[in-house]
Amino acid sequence: MCDFNKIIVKQMTLIKHSETKLANHLVHALNHNRLELHAQHQVNIITRKVVGAEVFLRVPEQMAQSTRWPIAIPFNIPRLETEQWIQVASHQGLIDSITKWLVKTIAAFLSDNPEVNTPLSFNAPPSVITTDFVKFIEKIIKTYNISPSMLCIEITEAEKPSDIISLGNVINELRSNGIKVVIDDLGCGYSTMSYLVDLNVDAVKIDKNFIQKAPFHNGAFAVLKSLIDLAKAINLKVICEGIETEHQFEIVKSLGADVAQGYLINRPAPLEKVLIKKNWDQEKYIH
Numbered sequence: 001m002c003d004f005n006k007i008i009v010k011q012m013t014l015i016k017h018s019e020t021k022l023a024n025h026l027v028h029a030l031n032h033n034r035l036e037l038h039a040q041h042q043v044n045i046i047t048r049k050v051v052g053a054e055v056f057l058r059v060p061e062q063m064a065q066s067t068r069w070p071i072a073i074p075f076n077i078p079r080l081e082t083e084q085w086i087q088v089a090s091h092q093g094l095i096d097s098i099t100k101w102l103v104k105t106i107a108a109f110l111s112d113n114p115e116v117n118t119p120l121s122f123n124a125p126p127s128v129i130t131t132d133f134v135k136f137i138e139k140i141i142k143t144y145n146i147s148p149s150m151l152c153i154e155i156t157e158a159e160k161p162s163d164i165i166s167l168g169n170v171i172n173e174l175r176s177n178g179i180k181v182v183i184d185d186l187g188c189g190y191s192t193m194s195y196l197v198d199l200n201v202d203a204v205k206i207d208k209n210f211i212q213k214a215p216f217h218n219g220a221f222a223v224l225k226s227l228i229d230l231a232k233a234i235n236l237k238v239i240c241e242g243i244e245t246e247h248q249f250e251i252v253k254s255l256g257a258d259v260a261q262g263y264l265i266n267r268p269a270p271l272e273k274v275l276i277k278k279n280w281d282q283e284k285y286i287h
Contacts, residue, residue: 035098037105038268039120039275042239042261045253052119052152053275054241054261055106056268057098099128103140106151109271111144116275121152121182126161129153134173141177148178154205156184164198171199182239187227196234204231208242208262215247228255 035057042052088094099122106120124133141148153174161167171181180202183195188207196204206227213220231238240252243262252260266274 035101035105037102037109037271039271040261040268041118041266041274042121042259043265045240045249045257045260050118051259052121054154055102055120055122055271057102058268095125096128099124099133100136103137103151107140107144107146109275110146110150113272113276118275119150119152119180120275121154121180123154123156123184125156126167129155129167129170129174131170131173134170134177137174137179138177149180152180152182152202154182154184155199155201164194168199171201175200175202186231187223193230196230196236201236203237203239203258205239205241206257208240211240211242211248211252212244214251215245221251224252225255228252228257232256 038056038058039053040056041050042054043049044051102122106122110116110120137151141151155171174181181199182203182205183199183201184205185207186195186204187210195201204227206224210220210224210227214224215221228238237259238257239259239261240257241261243249243252243260243264245264248262249260249264268274
């Protein structure tokens with residue numbers, strides 16, 4: 001084996017080892033109820049009023065020093081991006097359990113805090129969105145006595161759907177029950193234009209790379225404009241994420257987007273801080 005191939009094999013082995021360790025952390029966190037949920041507001045781009053929030057999975061940093069934690073944490077897990085943990089969970093057969101825990105915990109929070117009237121969205125890969133998942137969500141909604149309209153599923157681009165027709169049928173069933181469905185990261189990965197034809201959804205969320213590059217990159221601006229125009233032409237709401245500057249905000253506003261999300265509005269924080277109004281740090285929100 002040549003030196004180059006040895007390097008590749010070594011790197012792949014390290015990646016697999018790190019992924020296995022992370023999977024172990026996720027399993028233990030799940031079993032010990034140590035996972036946390038953070039949220040980030042979404043605002044109406046015209047009124048700048050809060051209209052929703054996206055929920056993110058987090059593992060507490062202090063878990064690394066916990067005596068209950070059996071494995072040393074090798075890297076900064078709390079900073080793990082959504083697409084990273086979804087990829088690891090999918091590879092390790094954990095995605096179904098973690099997504100169900102996510103839904104159940106969101107429902108419990110809404111049940112315990114009836115004053116919260118902000119719909120909550122969460123990420124789920126196509127492999128999770130099945131007929132059994134619909135039955136699970138229906139049971140959770142009934143158990144916790146919450147409105148289906150408070151839930152929104154963002155279909156991630158982490159994997160290509162094995163059966164787009166079946167996925168479309170399940171989405172129709174979810175929407176008929178009052179649950180909203182969004183195509184996440186439009187324009188990136190497996191979220192192709194065909195999704196807009198094959199899947200009957202409520203909204204699209206445009207990949208943040210186009211938004212963040214639009215102020216200084218003509219190509220990114222053109223793609224962003226085309227994606228927004230296309231979505232609006234077929235009567236879909238447009239959500240723009242990753243907005244970090246007023247300039248980016250004004251660009252997506254001028255192009256006709258409906259909802260904004262990003263650090264300009266607020267950084268992700270624990271559910272109670274973001275969703276219960278008396279806990280809001282008003283200086284960190286757009287008004």
